[in-house]
Amino acid sequence: MSDRHEPFRAIARAASLDAVALVPGANFTRLYGHDFHQNERPLVVVIPAAGAPAAVVPNLELGSFAGLGFEGEVFDWRDQTGYQGAFDALFAHLAVRSIGVEGQGMRVFVEQALGRGARSVGTDDLRIVDLQREIAALRLRKNADEIAALRKAIGLTETALAETVAEVRVGMSEKAIENLLVQRLFANGADDFAFPPIVAAGDNSARPHASARDDYAVRSGDALLVDFGGRRGGLCADITRTFFVGHCADAHAAIHDTVRRANEAGRAASRPGTTAHAIDDAASAVLEASPYADRIRHKTGHGLGRDIHEDPYIMRGNRETLEPGMVFTVEPGLYALGDMGVRIEDDVLITADGHESLTMFERGVRIL
Numbered sequence: 001m002s003d004r005h006e007p008f009r010a011i012a013r014a015a016s017l018d019a020v021a022l023v024p025g026a027n028f029t030r031l032y033g034h035d036f037h038q039n040e041r042p043l044v045v046v047i048p049a050a051g052a053p054a055a056v057v058p059n060l061e062l063g064s065f066a067g068l069g070f071e072g073e074v075f076d077w078r079d080q081t082g083y084q085g086a087f088d089a090l091f092a093h094l095a096v097r098s099i100g101v102e103g104q105g106m107r108v109f110v111e112q113a114l115g116r117g118a119r120s121v122g123t124d125d126l127r128i129v130d131l132q133r134e135i136a137a138l139r140l141r142k143n144a145d146e147i148a149a150l151r152k153a154i155g156l157t158e159t160a161l162a163e164t165v166a167e168v169r170v171g172m173s174e175k176a177i178e179n180l181l182v183q184r185l186f187a188n189g190a191d192d193f194a195f196p197p198i199v200a201a202g203d204n205s206a207r208p209h210a211s212a213r214d215d216y217a218v219r220s221g222d223a224l225l226v227d228f229g230g231r232r233g234g235l236c237a238d239i240t241r242t243f244f245v246g247h248c249a250d251a252h253a254a255i256h257d258t259v260r261r262a263n264e265a266g267r268a269a270s271r272p273g274t275t276a277h278a279i280d281d282a283a284s285a286v287l288e289a290s291p292y293a294d295r296i297r298h299k300t301g302h303g304l305g306r307d308i309h310e311d312p313y314i315m316r317g318n319r320e321t322l323e324p325g326m327v328f329t330v331e332p333g334l335y336a337l338g339d340m341g342v343r344i345e346d347d348v349l350i351t352a353d354g355h356e357s358l359t360m361f362e363r364g365v366r367i368l
Helices: 005-016 025-034 059-066 084-093 106-121 133-139 144-165 172-187 201-208 250-268 277-287
Strands: 020-022 044-048 053-056 075-076 098-101 127-130 200-203 222-228 230-232 239-244 301-302 310-314 327-330 332-334 340-343 348-350 353-355
Touching: 005 020, 005 133, 020 025, 025 133, 044 133, 053 059, 075 084, 075 106, 084 106, 084 277, 084 348, 098 310, 106 127, 106 327, 127 172, 127 301, 133 230, 133 310, 144 222, 144 239, 172 200, 172 222, 200 230, 201 239, 201 332, 222 340, 230 310, 239 250, 239 340, 250 277, 250 327, 250 348, 277 310, 277 327, 310 327
Parallel strands: 020 098, 053 075, 098 127
Antiparallel strands: 020 044, 044 053, 200 222, 222 239, 301 310, 301 327, 327 348, 332 340, 348 353
């Protein structure tokens, strides 16, 4: 019988550490097939380099945790008594003096509880090392089930987008469009948002992470930037398209065409054996050669999977080699504050001999 914890044990051994600790999040869910929310109640699994794992679990989560088929000792705690006793018991059970953690997920109060637990058994200098990149690397190459879930998440997202933009009219508020988008997303089968939607019109579209306004009525000639995605089976979709309402000025159409060509160049450069740097360079070169180079605000993309942003990051300087099964976004953009912005984003899968754009929504200028 295979040891599902072995990849994490190998990470601990490679880093010369006694163990790896996991907290609820993408890595935990991928390993155990169940999602626990991060809240004020710490839940931690410690996987030693050798031997059975152990866990600190809130008592009220024991029923759900039992469904994981966990192979080690579980130390539970109740709100009335607090969690430190469970951490102390964990360290009395495991001989651990050094732990690798997920730096982007490990919260300060949990790290401090680990330290106090170690001190309770005489280890005054527990070594805690950030192994975020090494742990997350286990999710770099998506398996068949994950790719299937991505296809479902992307499919329902694109359907929701098509249904929403078909109803957009001059005079609607950004917030009304966002509400419609959310309704369509869940009506088409999303389990959850991948992230809070971005719906931005006119000058608001020049803010890459804008919030929808309820006091702005969309005007004829406005750019309308929509960036959103649904989650299905634990996997995230992420798509951006920029539309125009009523009509599109020639100057805005030229900007849109520049971004579209940059998106196309980034996708065309995507293949096994190339680097994240090369893809960003291909897309950014199109933007930089245009009259709008001063409107570049961000890198070309990011990895996509159980987290909305994960490795590999598609940016110059990242020499990480891309392999089949990796999924990432290609999302060049141009933004002029006080005027408008355009972003076109696709989700790209590296295949054995090239790439596949999992998103297929039309990329040309579309007037609503």
